[in-house]
Amino acid sequence: MPRENxxxxxxxxxxxxxxxxxxxxxxxxxxxxxxxxxxPQTHIVEDLSQFMADGEIPNCEYINVESEFSAxxxxxxxxxxxxxxxxxxxxxxxxxMHEVLFNxxxxxxxxxxxxxxxALSAPINIWNDQQDSISxxxxxxxxxxxxxxQEISDMTAQAYxxxxxxxxxxxxxxxxxxxxxxxxxxxxVLLEQDLTDKFLPKYExxxxxxxxxxxxxxxxxxxxYYTEFRYLQEQAMQNALKKIEDVANEFxxxxxxxxxxxxxxxxxxxxxIIIMAMGSVIGTVKDVIDKLRNRxxxxxxxxxxxxxxxxxxxxxxxxxxxxxIVTLDKNITLGLNExxxxxxxxxxxxxxDINVPVIGYMxxxxxxDIKVDTIERIIDEAHEVIRNGIKTESQFIDLREEIL
Amino acid sequence: xxxxxxHGRGGQGSVTAAELLAVAAFADGKFSQAFxxxxxxxxxxxxxxxxxxxxxxxxxxxxxxxxxxVIVQDPTLIEVVDVASGLKDDxxxxxxxxxxxxxxxxxxxAKILTVNATKIALDIIGRPIVxxxxxxxxxxxxxxxxxxxxxxxxxxxxxxKVGERNAEAIQEAYNMMKEARI
Numbered sequence: 332m333p334r335e336n337x338x339x340x341x342x343x344x345x346x347x348x349x350x351x352x353x354x355x356x357x358x359x360x361x362x363x364x365x366x367x368x369x370x371p372q373t374h375i376v377e378d379l380s381q382f383m384a385d386g387e388i389p390n391c392e393y394i395n396v397e398s399e400f401s402a403x404x405x406x407x408x409x410x411x412x413x414x415x416x417x418x419x420x421x422x423x424x425x426x427x428m429h430e431v432l433f434n435x436x437x438x439x440x441x442x443x444x445x446x447x448x449x450a451l452s453a454p455i456n457i458w459n460d461q462q463d464s465i466s467x468x469x470x471x472x473x474x475x476x477x478x479x480x481q482e483i484s485d486m487t488a489q490a491y492x493x494x495x496x497x498x499x500x501x502x503x504x505x506x507x508x509x510x511x512x513x514x515x516x517x518x519x520v521l522l523e524q525d526l527t528d529k530f531l532p533k534y535e536x537x538x539x540x541x542x543x544x545x546x547x548x549x550x551x552x553x554x555x556y557y558t559e560f561r562y563l564q565e566q567a568m569q570n571a572l573k574k575i576e577d578v579a580n581e582f583x584x585x586x587x588x589x590x591x592x593x594x595x596x597x598x599x600x601x602x603x604i605i606i607m608a609m610g611s612v613i614g615t616v617k618d619v620i621d622k623l624r625n626r627x628x629x630x631x632x633x634x635x636x637x638x639x640x641x642x643x644x645x646x647x648x649x650x651x652x653x654x655x656i657v658t659l660d661k662n663i664t665l666g667l668n669e670x671x672x673x674x675x676x677x678x679x680x681x682x683x684d685i686n687v688p689v690i691g692y693m694x695x696x697x698x699x700d701i702k703v704d705t706i707e708r709i710i711d712e713a714h715e716v717i718r719n720g721i722k723t724e725s726q727f728i729d730l731r732e733e734i735l
Numbered sequence: 736x737x738x739x740x741x742h743g744r745g746g747q748g749s750v751t752a753a754e755l756l757a758v759a760a761f762a763d764g765k766f767s768q769a770f771x772x773x774x775x776x777x778x779x780x781x782x783x784x785x786x787x788x789x790x791x792x793x794x795x796x797x798x799x800x801x802x803x804x805v806i807v808q809d810p811t812l813i814e815v816v817d818v819a820s821g822l823k824d825d826x827x828x829x830x831x832x833x834x835x836x837x838x839x840x841x842x843x844x845a846k847i848l849t850v851n852a853t854k855i856a857l858d859i860i861g862r863p864i865v866x867x868x869x870x871x872x873x874x875x876x877x878x879x880x881x882x883x884x885x886x887x888x889x890x891x892x893x894x895x896k897v898g899e900r901n902a903e904a905i906q907e908a909y910n911m912m913k914e915a916r917i
Contacts, residue, residue: 338792345758345767479794511796516754516769518761518792614794700798 334589343518348480348507349374351519352419352445355487357382358527359443362414365394365405369424370457371509372447376419399424403431403444410440411548413539415491417442421509422449422463429467435502436471436564438548441494441534442502443487444472448610448661449509450697458698459509460661461610465638465671471564473503473571474639478613481519482590483507485582488522488531492578495534498570508611508661510698520588530585568640575637593642595634596649598624602631604713605650607672608659609635612701616659619706630710635672643679650680653687654717657709661695669693669725690716691725705729736789737879738799741866742818743808746778748866752806753784755892756870759884760788768793781816788879804877806869807831808852810839819843829873831865848876848915850908859904860897871905875912882909 346354353375356364364383366376383393394409396402399420406416420428425446435442446464450456464474475490477483483505490503507513538546552560576592583589597617599605606616613634623630633649635642650656660670667674673691680687692709695701705728716722739756743749750771757769765788772783785799801821810832812818819828824844830836833854836847850872852865867889874880886905890898 340764343761345754345761345769347754511770514771516757516767518766611796615796618795702797702800703795 334583336589337587339520339587340518342520344521345516345518346521347374348483348512348515348517349447350378351480351484351521352487352507352513353378353382355484355522356417356443356445357388358522358524359417359488359491359531360415360528360533361388361391361417363392363394363406363409364388364417365396365402365409366418366420367396367399367402367424369399369421371449371459371513372419372421372424372445374513375445375447379417399427400431403428403435406442407431407435407438407440410435410442411438411540413534413536415495415534417444419445419447421447422451422457425463425467426451429470432467432470432472432502434549437560439500439564439567440502440548441491441500441536443490443494444502444504445483445487446504446506447509447513448506456697457509459511459611460696460698461506461508462662462696464504464506465662467504468639468671471501471568472639473499473501473568473575473637474506475503475575475636476506476609476638477512477636478590478611478634480507480512480515480517481588483512484519484522485586485588485590488527489575489578489582491534492531492581493571493574495536496570496574497537499567499574501564501567501571506610511611520586522586526585530582572637572640572642575640591634591636593637593640593645594649595636597632597634599631599633599649601629603629603654603717604657604710605631605633605653605655606657606659606706606710607633607635607646607676609638609672610661612659612661612695615701615703616706619703619710623707623710628710630713638672638675641675641679646676646679647683647685650687651685655713656687656689657713658689658691659695659701659709660691660693663693663696673725688716688721690721690723692728693726694728699729736787736791736793737804738802739786739788739804739806739873740799740802741784741786741806741808742812742816743782743784743866744778744812745780745782747782747808748864749782749784749808751892752808752866752870753786755867755885755888756786756873756880757788758888758891759870759880760786762884762887763881765790766792772798781812802826804829804873804879805845806873808865808869810834813839813841819845827876829869829876831869848872848912850912852908855904855907859907860900867901868904868908871908872912874905875909876916878916882906
């Protein structure tokens with residue numbers, strides 16, 4: 332259900348995106364933080380370290396570690412004894428966590444980790460794209476993507492509530508575009524402690540590691556049992572679909588802000604062209620849509636907030652009557668020549684009565700700026716698909732042919 | 736919406752300047768957004784930062800290609816960087832320099848203004864840090880922002896004597912450039 336966001340200028344302050352996230356984490360009252368600094372995530376852990384040093388996060392342990400692998404491993408143990416945990420990382424750091432991501436999810440340990448999206452090496456590149464988190468899509472982590480710093484801040488509290496729900500119990504990544512959101516200064520309402528306390532109850536897990544009442548986590552599961560663990564993880568993801576919507580509504584009731592649940596829509600009513608995208612490019616696309624709508628171009632936006640679980644039904648409902656769907660991907664599924672959002676979108680439309688063509692664009696890799704002009708050209712090409720059908724299903728755009 | 740690009744060298748506080756401008760603009764009742772050009776920061780290397788100021792909330796996330804205003808912290812950058820790139824014809828280019836604007840051979844139709852911010856900095860602050868002073872000069876030259884809002888933002892960011900001296904220097908630059916208002 333689309334809702335009006337109340338714009339509370341009185342409560343807003345101009346801060347850096349990373350600070351807004353660190354502040355949000357603080358109000359969620361974590362018990363254990365463990366993270367290893369890496370550009371462009373660094374400011375978040377610096378701000379959290381400062382809060383810790385100033386005694387502003389009571390009842391919390393900040394565990395210093397020598398790598399991202401250890402950071403997340405420390406949280407596996409901490410979450411298993413019932414601690415509310417937090418970490419943040421990006422790119423190579425997230426890649427180094429890969430093995431532990433499966434462990435945390437397989438043991439059904441809730442946690443929240445901010446991914447400050449960045450390109451993966453090689454060649455070395457510290458700038459933004461979303462290849463890092465997209466590459467972890469099958470690890471059993473919920474993945475949410477934010478369009479601005481208010482949303483990533485609010486999403487932090489939402490993610491704890493989703494992750495810790497007893498019908499979910501899956502760890503969650505909240506994803507923000509590196510530099511574009513982590514280093515931007517803009518007006519934001521920092522999460523108020525009293526409201527977060529009202530919104531996010533104390534974490535009280537049903538099962539914890541306790542020497543007085545021993546049990547084991549992640550123990551051996553032979554072929555007689557392993558499949559059922561995987562099945563239950565999938566069920567948990569399906570449960571998260573509803574929970575993500577519910578939590579967005581609960582958040583709205585308490586804080587008065589709403590950014591969509593699994594998805595959000597912008598001017599999709601009567602839209603012939605629906606653009607699907609995730610993250611900070613959403614704002615630029617909205618500006619382009621307003622401009623084109625003034626010229627009677629029927630174009631709208633479907634913002635994908637949840638990439639895992641993938642909101643199949645929610646997307647189907649929105650795109651049903653469109654004439655063409657356009658996906659924007661800041662990642663590449665190498666060997667398939669398309670981005671992950673393109674692949675997933677096509678997959679959920681197959682075997683249905685929806686027959687809308689999908690075209691995909693891969694762009695914004697390694698920090699390449701996504702300009703207004705690029706979005707406009709993509710929309711022009713979408714018109715061409717409506718007129719004459721698909722010529723190229725998926726392609727790179729803004730490729731510098733002259734240096735190839 | 737007004738778009739401002741700040742050119743400086745790593746260590747000159749260009750990112751801080753863009754940020755303080757955003758804080759001050761918001762205090763004036765506008766919406767604002769500030770961000771760096773995301774380089775690998777090295778002291779002395781050319782750096783860029785950006786600020787957008789608007790009456791409406793700002794959603795656009797691209798870098799700034801056609802600024803209304805450009806601020807140049809170090810005039811030696813003009814030889815190595817196209818500081819006027821995309822600058823609107825009715826815009827303004829503000830350079831920290833003790834030379835007259837006419838001495839600069841820059842390909843732009845926009846108005847060029849100079850202010851000797853380094854001298855103001857040395858006289859009042861005692862260090863050649865010009866970022867906040869150029870904001871005062873910018874406020875004076877354009878009227879886009881209240882000088883008090885800049886001074887408040889600076890004093891909050893740099894509490895105590897440092898902030899006070901910066902505020903004094905901002906006022907001085909504002910007064911000088913107000914006469915040259917475009």
